[in-house]
Amino acid sequence: MAGWTSTFVIASGFSASEATAVLSLHWLGLILSRAFFSSRIDRAKAIAVERSAVLSALALLVLVVSGAPSLVMIGPFVVGVCMALVMPTSLALAGERIQGNPGALFGVLLTVAQVGGIVLPASIGLVAEQTSVRLGLSLLVVSFGTIALIVRRFTRDA
Amino acid sequence: MTSPGERLYAVACVGMFVFGMILGLPGTVLGQPETVAQFGLSLADRGLLIATLFAGLLVGSLLSGPLVDSIGQRLALVVSSSLVAVALPLLAMASNAAVASTVIFALGAAAASINTASNAISSELFPHERARRMNGIAIMVGLGGLAMPTATVLASELVTWEPSSSVVGCSQRLWRFWGSDPLTSLDSRGLTPLGRSLHFGNSRGNPSSRGFSC
Numbered sequence: 001m002a003g004w005t006s007t008f009v010i011a012s013g014f015s016a017s018e019a020t021a022v023l024s025l026h027w028l029g030l031i032l033s034r035a036f037f038s039s040r041i042d043r044a045k046a047i048a049v050e051r052s053a054v055l056s057a058l059a060l061l062v063l064v065v066s067g068a069p070s071l072v073m074i075g076p077f078v079v080g081v082c083m084a085l086v087m088p089t090s091l092a093l094a095g096e097r098i099q100g101n102p103g104a105l106f107g108v109l110l111t112v113a114q115v116g117g118i119v120l121p122a123s124i125g126l127v128a129e130q131t132s133v134r135l136g137l138s139l140l141v142v143s144f145g146t147i148a149l150i151v152r153r154f155t156r157d158a
Numbered sequence: 159m160t161s162p163g164e165r166l167y168a169v170a171c172v173g174m175f176v177f178g179m180i181l182g183l184p185g186t187v188l189g190q191p192e193t194v195a196q197f198g199l200s201l202a203d204r205g206l207l208i209a210t211l212f213a214g215l216l217v218g219s220l221l222s223g224p225l226v227d228s229i230g231q232r233l234a235l236v237v238s239s240s241l242v243a244v245a246l247p248l249l250a251m252a253s254n255a256a257v258a259s260t261v262i263f264a265l266g267a268a269a270a271s272i273n274t275a276s277n278a279i280s281s282e283l284f285p286h287e288r289a290r291r292m293n294g295i296a297i298m299v300g301l302g303g304l305a306m307p308t309a310t311v312l313a314s315e316l317v318t319w320e321p322s323s324s325v326v327g328c329s330q331r332l333w334r335f336w337g338s339d340p341l342t343s344l345d346s347r348g349l350t351p352l353g354r355s356l357h358f359g360n361s362r363g364n365p366s367s368r369g370f371s372c
Binding site: 114 | 185191201213215226227231234300308
């Protein structure tokens with residue numbers, strides 16, 4: 001998301017400096033959400049991950065579908081707020097359930113995360129090149145939806 | 159912040175701040191018209207360059223697990239942040255997209271151990287508040303990601319993005335020097351820096367050998 005935010009904003013008709021400001025807002029959303037919610041989720045990590053993923057998918061869907069300039073400006077901030085808890089809380093959940101060799105555990109999990117980090121930006125770029133940046137970003141809606149489904153299944157099995 | 163655990167957590171937080179700046183680097187730099195013009199980037203090229211960072215992170219993450227478990231979380235942080243400090247100025251000096259992508263890959267590979275070691279530290283040191291602590295270091299990632307475009311916007315009035323990257327690299331190295339408290343900072347095996355000097359040799363354990371080379 002962060003890698004494509006400024007390009008998305010510029011493609012929506014804003015200047016480079018405005019795009020950079022929106023990117024800053026996206027990161028600000030991530031920070032504020034983690035600062036506000038992190039102390040409340042230690043007892044319900046799986047639920048927090050699932051709800052964050054669902055909200056992120058919905059926020060991104062609105063951002064992608066709507067062409068309103070005001071949404072382009074504040075949308076990345078809202079998406080940042082929604083998606084902030086997904087990654088660190090998932091890692092905390094794994095650290096809680098799988099004990100021993102923390103380096104290997106987080107090494108493997110972060111490697112899996114990087115696979116998404118490679119595939120998604122490149123895929124967004126290819127789709128954006130063929131169609132539009134807006135449609136490229138819609139891949140993230142699918143991504144967050146998939147995360148929500150996986151966590152729901154995992155929680156149910158546990 | 160007096161206990162060894164809290165000090166180590168603070169070092170992990172600063173490491174994750176720099177990690178966040180690295181994650182924010184492509185989004186900031188590759189969106190700049192001057193970069194697009196300099197390297198002649200299409201939208202697909204930008205996606206590939208962003209993906210290059212994550213390819214480096216992927217390789218680095220694969221290696222970082224065994225590295226962190228074998229040499230200890232703290233030393234892994236020192237080694238990886240030193241490599242980042244070397245790579246960032248090289249990115250600022252990149253003359254074309256091929257060189258930039260190579261350096262971005264190396265940057266990602268080096269930064270991965272910061273991420274792995276910091277998460278392992280937070281998880282192991284605070285088992286009863288994992289989510290809070292791990293979200294805490296993730297906040298630092300966010301602050302780093304916020305700092306990169308902010309610094310670029312503020313600095314763009316005076317300079318281009320290249321000096322910002324170089325400054326991050328140098329400050330990263332200086333922080334590692336500051337963070338090596340000889341009495342209180344312990345690694346995952348409970349070794350002090352003196353103990354690590356004896357264990358790994360002086361060239362790795364002596365702070366003076368890694369503090370001012372940027």
